Amino acid sequence: MSTNTDATTGIPAQRGGDDKPRRPGKEQRFADGGGVLNVFSHGFLALWALLIIGPLIWIVLGSFKNNTEIGSSAWSWPSHWSFDAFGRAWQKGIGDFFVNTLIVLAGSLTLTMLLGAMAAYVLARYEFRGNRVIYYFFVAGAMFPVYLALVPLFFMVKNLGDVIPWLGLNQYVGLILVYTAYSLPFTVFFLYSFFRSLPSAVHEAAMIDGCSHSRAFFQVMVPMAKSGLISVFIFNVLGQWNQYLLPLTLMQQQSGSDPDHSMLAQGLMNLAQQSGYASDFPGLFAGMTIAMLPVLVVYLSFQRQVQAGLTSATLK
Amino acid sequence: MRHRKYPFIFGFLVVPVVLYIALVIWPYLQTFGYSLTDWSGASPEMNFIGLDNYTKLFKDSVFLGALQHNLLLLIVLPLATILLALFFAFMLNVGGRSGTGGVQGVRGSAFYKVVFFFPQVLSVAILSVLFQGVYRTDEGGLLNGVLSKIGIVDPAHPWQWLADPDFGLWCIMGVLIWSGVGFYLVLFSAAMQSIPKDIYEAALLDGAKRGTTFFKITLPLLWETIQTAWVYLAIAAMDAFALVSTMTPGAYYGGGPDHHSEIMATLLMRNFITFGKAGYACAMGVVIFFITMVLSVVSLRVTRREKIEF
Numbered sequence: 001m002s003t004n005t006d007a008t009t010g011i012p013a014q015r016g017g018d019d020k021p022r023r024p025g026k027e028q029r030f031a032d033g034g035g036v037l038n039v040f041s042h043g044f045l046a047l048w049a050l051l052i053i054g055p056l057i058w059i060v061l062g063s064f065k066n067n068t069e070i071g072s073s074a075w076s077w078p079s080h081w082s083f084d085a086f087g088r089a090w091q092k093g094i095g096d097f098f099v100n101t102l103i104v105l106a107g108s109l110t111l112t113m114l115l116g117a118m119a120a121y122v123l124a125r126y127e128f129r130g131n132r133v134i135y136y137f138f139v140a141g142a143m144f145p146v147y148l149a150l151v152p153l154f155f156m157v158k159n160l161g162d163v164i165p166w167l168g169l170n171q172y173v174g175l176i177l178v179y180t181a182y183s184l185p186f187t188v189f190f191l192y193s194f195f196r197s198l199p200s201a202v203h204e205a206a207m208i209d210g211c212s213h214s215r216a217f218f219q220v221m222v223p224m225a226k227s228g229l230i231s232v233f234i235f236n237v238l239g240q241w242n243q244y245l246l247p248l249t250l251m252q253q254q255s256g257s258d259p260d261h262s263m264l265a266q267g268l269m270n271l272a273q274q275s276g277y278a279s280d281f282p283g284l285f286a287g288m289t290i291a292m293l294p295v296l297v298v299y300l301s302f303q304r305q306v307q308a309g310l311t312s313a314t315l316k
Numbered sequence: 317m318r319h320r321k322y323p324f325i326f327g328f329l330v331v332p333v334v335l336y337i338a339l340v341i342w343p344y345l346q347t348f349g350y351s352l353t354d355w356s357g358a359s360p361e362m363n364f365i366g367l368d369n370y371t372k373l374f375k376d377s378v379f380l381g382a383l384q385h386n387l388l389l390l391i392v393l394p395l396a397t398i399l400l401a402l403f404f405a406f407m408l409n410v411g412g413r414s415g416t417g418g419v420q421g422v423r424g425s426a427f428y429k430v431v432f433f434f435p436q437v438l439s440v441a442i443l444s445v446l447f448q449g450v451y452r453t454d455e456g457g458l459l460n461g462v463l464s465k466i467g468i469v470d471p472a473h474p475w476q477w478l479a480d481p482d483f484g485l486w487c488i489m490g491v492l493i494w495s496g497v498g499f500y501l502v503l504f505s506a507a508m509q510s511i512p513k514d515i516y517e518a519a520l521l522d523g524a525k526r527g528t529t530f531f532k533i534t535l536p537l538l539w540e541t542i543q544t545a546w547v548y549l550a551i552a553a554m555d556a557f558a559l560v561s562t563m564t565p566g567a568y569y570g571g572g573p574d575h576h577s578e579i580m581a582t583l584l585m586r587n588f589i590t591f592g593k594a595g596y597a598c599a600m601g602v603v604i605f606f607i608t609m610v611l612s613v614v615s616l617r618v619t620r621r622e623k624i625e626f
Contacts, residue, residue: 041407048404049431051494055450056434058458062449073455075465119332122325134333141340145554145608147584148601149343151350151357151594156343181339184332213324244440244558249589265441269562272445281449288445292438299437303430306437310499311506 056292063089063286070281088280089271089287093260097267098294103172104263105240108179112236115180116187117229121217123188124195125203135192141185146245153178154249170251170261178246183236190235194228195221234309244269264291347605350598357594369599379600382571382578385485386554389492389579390611394549396493398542401500404432406530408501409508429505432498440558447491448563451477478564484577488559492552500545507541508534543616550611554604557581580604 062070063085064078123135154169157178161168168174198221206220207213222229247263262270271287299306351369355362373379408425435443450458453476460477463469478484511534519529561582566572568590569582580600588597 045404045407045428048497049428052431052435052498055446055458059446059449070456073461075461115332115335118328122328126321126325128322128325134329137341138336141336141344143551143609143612144344145551145601145604147557147581148347148605149340150584151588151598151601152343152346153339155357156339177335178339181335184336185340188332213320214327217328238437241437242440265439265558268439268441268445272441272448272562284445285449288442291442295437295439296434299434300430303433307429307433307502308506310436311503 059285059292060289063282063289065282065285067279067281070285085280085282085286086290088283089290092271092274092283092287093262093267094264094271094287094290096260097262097264098291100172100261100267101241101264104175104179105237107172107176108183108240109233109236111176111180112183112187112240113229113233116184116232117191117222117225118217119184120188120191121195121221124192125200125221135188138185138188142189146182150245150249157250170254170258172261175247175250175261175263178250179240179243182246183239186239187232187236190232191225191228194225198224230305231309231312234306238306238310344605347598347601350595351602353595355595355598356592357588357597358592362595365595369596370603372596373599373603378575378578379580379583381575382580382583383603385577385579386607388485389489389553389556390550392489393492393496393553394546396489397496397500397549398545400493400497401504401545402538402542404428404497404501405504405508406534408505429498429502432501434498435495436499438495441562443491443495444559444562447487447559448478451487451563453477453479478577479573481573481576484564484573488556488563488577491559491563492556496549496552500549503541503545504538507538511537546615547612550615551608554608555581557585561585 061078064081065076066079069076069079119134119138123131123138157167157174158169161171161174165171166173167177202224203216203220206216211220242265243263244265247266251261251263251266253260260267268287268291272284350362352364352366353362354365354368408428438446452458452460453474455461455464455471455474457474457477460469460474464471464474469475476483478487515533515537516529519533524532556579560571560577560579561569564570564572564577566575569586571578571582571586580603584597584600584604587593587600
């Protein structure tokens with residue numbers, strides 16, 4: 001009998017812990033059995049948490065050290081706390097990289113959500129010839145690695161720029177369109193199943209009341225699909241924020257007079273290489289700290305939505 | 317109402333489809349075409365050379381090495397990440413003391429989830445620079461510093477980490493696992509919590525033990541989630557470009573020392589941008605495409621099980 005009761009510790013925690021154990025004697029034994037496991041699991045979890053937080057704190061500390069302190073020992077403590085390194089990092093354009101990234105993301109996320117939702121809605125809710133073909137077309141694109149398209153894409157954007165300058169290489173609009181196009185497959189795939197799962201009664205009622213198709217979409221279906229839209233939005237924010245290969249290929253300065261439109265990831269890498277040559281490690285660490293802080297703040301304020309949104313986006 | 321349907325469908329679909337075809341599908345198709353030419357990328361001239369690029373590719377020892385490294389990543393990365401994430405998810409959900417409310421998750425499980433997940437939102441550039449610091453080959457590197465403090469590493473001969481030919485690729489894997497576990501932990505944790513409690517109660521009434529419930533109930537019901545995770549991690553393993561190209565030694569997109577951490581993506585970029593062999597680079601792109609496709613299909617087929625609704 002006692003083995004049976006011990007086995008209850010194998011139940012994963014549920015959101016509502018509403019079932020009360022019936023006999024207090026058993027309850028005591030649960031606590032003993034859970035105690036060992038509890039110490040064990042806390043140990044491992046704390047160790048991993050330390051592995052995550054440790055390096056991050058080390059970087060922040062590093063931005064207050066000087067070059068010799070960084071080079072001599074990992075355990076050195078900053079001898080005097082100054083914000084010089086932050087000033088130097090900022091001068092190297094971290095702020096500009098941020099602004100560049102925000103401009104591109106504002107455009108590409110708006111476009112991705114708008115176009116993705118429109119396409120997914122029509123494909124999910126209307127029957128017409130070629131519906132399946134277009135849907136599978138989009139789904140297939142979600143599986144291919146971006147390298148496959150990289151070489152022709154580079155020349156396409158380059159040639160486009162010769163005809164229409166603001167669509168070319170090192171142009172915000174060009175990159176916005178590329179980001180959007182490469183985010184569409186997953187967005188359409190995800191929102192398609194979401195729109196399918198919504199009840200059709202509300203939509204039908206709106207149509208009977210004389211609502212137009214597009215008005216039904218924007219005023220009835222979009223508000224109903226809000227939770228799905230938020231999930232896929234967060235997924236896209238992270239995906240595009242972390243892009244490295246596309247800006248590396250498409251956002252190179254074309255000439256000396258061309259303004260630097262580097263995205264943050266790309267700019268930081270350049271900064272890292274420059275710091276390697278000029279050996280300004282505190283400046284580099286300070287740049288990293290500056291780049292991490294806004295992400296940390298946004299993440300901590302929205303962590304519940306981020307986690308829920310990302311997991312539901314992946315599980316679809 | 318009915319007569320306005322087609323203009324509406326067309327109006328909603330035309331922009332996304334045109335954009336998608338122009339910037340995604342068309343370049344993909346062009347890659348196949350270019351892979352059959354000796355195009356340099358710099359000039360518009362090119363000659364059709366059939367499958368020469370492919371035969372050259374499979375005699376190229378650097379490419380074959382890169383392919384092996386990608387396959388190693390493909391096996392180790394999903395396995396390690398999923399096992400760790402499952403382990404932590406299990407710890408988070410059943411590791412707590414059992415009080416009056418039955419078995420609880422550990423205290424502070426929300427805190428752990430927030431911390432573990434954080435690397436996921438860091439830009440890959442930050443990861444790269446951060447771990448270049450961690451893996452520094454002198455006393456100033458975090459790992460060498462910590463290990464020599466506890467006496468594992470001799471301060472006179474610190475470990476070479478990324479610069480070590482046999483170890484560089486594993487260092488990259490460490491970063492990928494470090495940053496990936498949190499996401500899959502949250503994923504598995506969410507899936508575990510959606511398993512109805514009645515199933516466990518029924519099993520326990522029949523005399524099942526803790527290990528049995530994990531292997532016979534939790535794991536099968538998580539199977540679909542694990543499958544999804546596997547596919548995502550496989551795609552990540554075929555990528556890894558940003559980290560390898562910036563962290564490993566070697567001029568032009570890393571891959572060193574002496575191609576010991578070379579992966580297909582870095583080789584592709586070097587051939588395309590640095591060596592001006594666009595046709596050859598396209599052939600590599602096609603190979604990567606086929607590997608990814610075959611792997612996704614195979615892994616979905618092999619691991620397919622009957623779907624359990626609950």
